[in-house]
Amino acid sequence: MTPISPGQHILIPGAGLVGSLAGIWLSKLGFRATLLDKRSKPGTPGYDQSRSINLALSHRGWKALGEIGVHVDIGPVALPMEGRIVHDMEGRTQFQPYGRAGQAIYSVSRSNLNRVLNERASAEPGVEIHYRTRATSIDIERHQVFAETPEGQRTYHGDAILSCDGAFSAMRQAFQTSDRFDFSQDYIAHGYQEFHMEPTATGDWAMDPNGLHIWPRKSFMMIALPNPDKSFTCTLFLGWEGSEDSFAALKDAGYARMWLQDNFPDFCARVPDFAEQARKNVVSSLVTIRCFPWYKQRSLLLGDAAHAIVPFYGQGMNAGFEDVDILMHMLPKAKTWEGLFMDFAKARKPDTDAIADLALANFVEMRDKVADPLFLFQKKIDARLAALLPERWVPLYTMVSFTSTPYSEAWARGREQERLIRRIMDLPGVEERYLQDDWLLDALSRVEFGMVVTR
Ligand SMILES: Cc1cc2nc3c(=O)[nH]c(=O)nc-3n(C[C@H](O)[C@H](O)[C@H](O)COP(=O)(O)OP(=O)(O)OC[C@H]3O[C@@H](n4cnc5c(N)ncnc54)[C@H](O)[C@@H]3O)c2cc1C
Numbered sequence: 050m051t052p053i054s055p056g057q058h059i060l061i062p063g064a065g066l067v068g069s070l071a072g073i074w075l076s077k078l079g080f081r082a083t084l085l086d087k088r089s090k091p092g093t094p095g096y097d098q099s100r101s102i103n104l105a106l107s108h109r110g111w112k113a114l115g116e117i118g119v120h121v122d123i124g125p126v127a128l129p130m131e132g133r134i135v136h137d138m139e140g141r142t143q144f145q146p147y148g149r150a151g152q153a154i155y156s157v158s159r160s161n162l163n164r165v166l167n168e169r170a171s172a173e174p175g176v177e178i179h180y181r182t183r184a185t186s187i188d189i190e191r192h193q194v195f196a197e198t199p200e201g202q203r204t205y206h207g208d209a210i211l212s213c214d215g216a217f218s219a220m221r222q223a224f225q226t227s228d229r230f231d232f233s234q235d236y237i238a239h240g241y242q243e244f245h246m247e248p249t250a251t252g253d254w255a256m257d258p259n260g261l262h263i264w265p266r267k268s269f270m271m272i273a274l275p276n277p278d279k280s281f282t283c284t285l286f287l288g289w290e291g292s293e294d295s296f297a298a299l300k301d302a303g304y305a306r307m308w309l310q311d312n313f314p315d316f317c318a319r320v321p322d323f324a325e326q327a328r329k330n331v332v333s334s335l336v337t338i339r340c341f342p343w344y345k346q347r348s349l350l351l352g353d354a355a356h357a358i359v360p361f362y363g364q365g366m367n368a369g370f371e372d373v374d375i376l377m378h379m380l381p382k383a384k385t386w387e388g389l390f391m392d393f394a395k396a397r398k399p400d401t402d403a404i405a406d407l408a409l410a411n412f413v414e415m416r417d418k419v420a421d422p423l424f425l426f427q428k429k430i431d432a433r434l435a436a437l438l439p440e441r442w443v444p445l446y447t448m449v450s451f452t453s454t455p456y457s458e459a460w461a462r463g464r465e466q467e468r469l470i471r472r473i474m475d476l477p478g479v480e481e482r483y484l485q486d487d488w489l490l491d492a493l494s495r496v497e498f499g500m501v502v503t504r
Contacts, residue, residue, distance in 0.1 A: 050385040051208065051347055055079030060194050060207030062184035062220050064088075066159075067352030067369035068213030069166035073117050074377045076175035083205060084170065085196055087183035091164040102243065102282040103274045104162070105130070105261065105363030107154040107450040113370035116377075122165045128275045129153035134260035135419050140315030144260060145419065145428070148447045149435075154261070154363060156274040184214060187223045189345045194220070209347040209386040213369075216338055216357035221350055224340070232340040237359060237409070239269070239286050240296055242332045246320050248279035255319045256281065263415055264313050269294055270416035271313055283316065286416065289334075296332050335359045337405050341398055344390035351376070355394075356401035361412040362449060364404050364456075371453070372397060403457040407449065423474075430470050430483055434493065437486055442466065472496035 059075050061068045064086035072082040106127060114120040131153045132146040147154060170176045183197045187210065194205045212220035224230050249255050256262060258275035262283075273283040288295045299305040306324040310317050317323045338357040343350040352369030376393050383389035418424040434442040445463030448454040454462075473479060473492045482488040 057208035060210045063214030064178050069170045070373045072170045072176045076173035081175040084178045085182040085184050090180045103156050105154045106157045109371040110367040113374040126277050127155035127157045130261045132260050134262045136264045152451050187220045189348050192347050212350050212354050213352050216353040218354035235337045237335050238288050240289050240332045242285045244283040244326045246281040254279050265416050265420045267417045343394040347386040349390040358405045358408045362408040400456040403460045
């Protein structure tokens with residue numbers, strides 16, 4: 050066992066979102082950190098920005114960034130999205146709030162966030178970032194990382210290692226080849242392709258920037274998030290295979306043009322070069338990665354390296370930032386690296402499993418249910434109960450996106466609340482009476498205590 054003492058040197062393969070935050074925080078706690086990233090420095094030639102352009106930042110992410118003061122750099126360029134803006138086939142829109150008035154998730158640019166975090170990390174006295182340095186393997190026994198650098202092979206030594214090198218973590222390979230390491234990788238049947246929607250000819254937003262736009266089409270969907278330059282990044286989620294609704298079918302340029310126009314007419318009207326973009330823009334896959342244990346001796350997997358999830362709850366980065374928040378709050382009280390990593394991972398794993406499941410379930414909600422009148426009615430009762438019983442009743446989306454309620458607890462409570470609402474929806478006259486406070490509270494107590502009067 051290795052005692053923890055300030056001044057020790059921590060290696061962090063991966064200077065992305067999670068690794069950079071961890072490096073800054075370690076420095077503030079009095080440790081030294083060396084971050085290794087295969088990419089070029091943000092803003093320099095060769096910097097690869099191939100992954101999605103903007104991300105939804107919500108409470109958990111803001112909280113972690115706020116703890117080390119980074120939120121002040123992000124706040125001015127984060128665009129609030131207070132609800133879903135759902136587009137039907139005729140281009141009519143409906144606004145569905147995410148929570149109470151004033152509650153919002155925020156569209157932030159991935160590259161901006163990465164740049165700010167990298168700059169903040171570089172400015173820390175205890176942190177060094179080595180760019181164009183690809184970590185290739187790890188010696189867990191000797192707590193060493195081997196890397197390819199522009200100058201050739203190099204071996205880095207640390208007192209502990211936090212591997213933050215993303216979903217396809219090279220560091221995890223060493224864990225995978227060791228005994229009793231569980232690992233699963235599940236690709237969903239859908240991929241995604243991004244489109245860019247420019248501002249209008251007069252330089253204005255092409256759509257309302259105050260929400261996350263969704264075109265739900267049952268088995269597939271498009272979404273759009275606003276960017277500070279008044280453009281939108283739109284993402285099409287569609288099955289890989291199939292003869293009609295699939296990326297395979299869209300390989301035929303003529304079919305792609307017709308299909309996009311048929312399914313997203315108002316989107317196509319705002320993106321004149323949509324067919325060209327469909328032909329050129331890359332299609333990427335979506336994966337859930339689960340593994341355990343995340344710790345071996347003085348090494349720990351963190352962020353996507355430990356738990357990559359599909360993006361439908363907008364929580365992957367938020368969960369990774371929360372990992373760092375929790376770990377760094379445990380660190381000052383911990384005695385050994387081995388003990389810290391084990392305690393953190395065991396406590397955290399049920400929550401990252403829960404958000405992985407929630408993210409998969411939310412895909413069905415986004416692409417299908419948001420256009421279903423019964424589902425919308427369920428949401429109205431949910432919101433009504435939350436307003437009447439604020440201490441007791443918190444909608445699932447609110448718990449996940451606007452609180453730090455552990456994901457597993459949020460999910461369990463959310464399932465129970467949904468069960469109760471469904472039983473209320475079976476009561477006679479519910480459509481007319483749910484807005485009467487006394488009736489709704491009485492209905493809740495009746496369904497909770499099993500005295501349900503069904504139609
Ligand atoms: C389409 C899409 C949309 C998403 N939307 C959201 C959203 O709205 N909200 C949200 O919270 N999350 C979202 N996510 C998830 C989010 O992108 C990830 O959870 C987040 O980026 C994880 O951060 P990370 O630092 O763990 O990994 P990454 O961001 O992947 O960073 C890993 C870093 O490690 C470096 N690296 C990789 N391999 C090596 C190596 N061998 N050696 C050295 N360096 C290496 C990489 O260059 C990178 O800098 C989305 C994901 C996708 C795919």
